[in-house]
Amino acid sequence: MTIGEIAKLAGVAKSTVSRYLNGGSVGVATRLKLERVIKETGYVPNTFARSLKAKKTNIIGTIVPRLNSYAATQTLIGIDEELREQGYQLLISNTSQNLDREIESIYSLENQKIAGIILLATQITDEHLDAFQKVDVPVLLVGQQHEQCYSLIHDDETAGYEIGKYVLSQGHRKIAFVGVTENDIAVGVKRKRGFQKAIQEEKECEVTYFETSFNLKEAIKKFPSIMEAYKPSIFVCATDNIALGILKAAQMEGLNVPRDLSITGFGGYEVTEVIHPGITTAKFFYQEAGELAAKKIVKLVNGEEVAKVTVSNFDIILRNSVDSLI
Template sequence: MKTIIDIAQAAGVAKSTVSRYLNGGSVSDETKEKIERIIKQYNYVPNTFARSLKAKKTSIIGIIVPRLDSFAVSQMLIGIDDTLRQEQYQMLLANANQETAREIEAIYEFSRQKISGLLFMAIKITDEHRQAIAQCKIPVVLIGQDDALLHSVIHDDRQAGYLLGKYVLSKGHRQIAYLGVTEQDDAVGIQRKLGFQQAFADTTDHDIRYYESGFRMDQAVVAAHHLLDQWTPSIVVAATDNIAIGVFKAALSRQIDIPTTLSITGFGDYDITEIMHPALTTVKFHYKEAGQLAATNLIQLIHGQTVAKTTISNCELIVRESVDNR
């Protein structure tokens, strides 16, 4: 491996001059050309460690995701990658596998790698998280989850629940099973549900019953069977598209016709929901844009600029075929 000294010697200049060339400092056209040629010839690549050690900064952004096999996560990653590339940042990725301990671990590990910023898709922010983040002194932008202190880009989960609630109401449904997720997850577990309930605030002739499922499709199938064993609603409102797909699967295996006998809705507008049969009525979030926004905000934070504490990414109701009139 060639070092800056090799280049300097070959070009007949001091290494500080080469360094200046590398960092866009003032160098005469003549030496510039000379250095350029030598670098190309030697195929010289500066050592990032030496550079970062001295300059005390890196071009690496850490990203913590709860899982890798999720449409929402993939889309957000695409958005993040998009803007990070443009700004010449690299992505260091950690999969927390939905475990808080692994999230904390990743924060410290990232700190050791001296990332210049952190993009964090958390399920729930605890004091332990706040402490780790504070200790590492890294700029952070949360994605998908709000926090009193940290910067965040969130989806309008409340509004999403409300829009869907109003729609379900308008279609005449009154026997409603809400298949949610743990309230540990504020955005998905609480806000969507609150928005949904709000849509029914002025209605009295309805019966909404609450059930809970895990995030994975197979967990949703189990939860849906459990639900359908207990009750016969006219609609199941699932807290995510993935869970809705699980309900589809359970209903199918019970020979329940969708949507004639049972209507189903989701949240998220996953790619696949469009081609399901019947196509799923859901609420679309702009995941890719949220990822871009979060990356942009983080970079501004790194540059010491001020950024709105909370950025809200909007949503829209996508009406398809899985909800029947009642």
């Protein structure tokens, strides 16, 4: 079914149908006829095609580093649900953790006349900032913060501090912290920085820091050498994915968690609750953050004033993966 066919059935001009579909003014009798025909035919407008012709679109482009991420998928669910509530459509661009593709996606989305861009960022480079200045649409960062950009962030540093305080309160003084590259400011820097603040408040504590990737298998590979060389009582992992890898590796070595080794994570992935033992973690509310991001980008699109930085909440979820040494 096309606009022309709808126009013929309703006995009006194609331009009238187009004006009606784009929220323009039409007479009451004409609007009722169009509503009846659209309902009877089950016509669904081609939002993307309409937006290409419109001066102002209702499509929000969202760029994600990878789709096989719990955090990304939950955030996307929140974005999509809230955008639908506000009459906007979501267009997703996946970059597979390739920064060149991320930059390309920013320009590509603008060429498709989207209304705004949400970037689930892992890092912000000069190329990113240059692209943000060149595209003629508002951009919102989710997960990372930069002084030149509107951002929605998780409270990574405070979460790191709270995890550190909890680990110390359970009597752990020989700790392995397994993080990620410091190119990722939120996960690689802020979570570790918050943890270090807690550690600095304890006089007698031995912490060794390690770096891995977000890949669970990499954490499994790193575990034997760390365990053999340092024999920590606990692994504090910068993500739940790393924590899951450490848990798997420990069980492969015949260790009992938490009796022989304790583990904590960050994220609050659903799987950390259903496995045995459940993993103690800093839970971030990704879906709610996605909803906040959608509300914020719509306000930016409409020229409304919003806070430069919005901070999402977290909870420390205590489960069975941490043994008390007190």
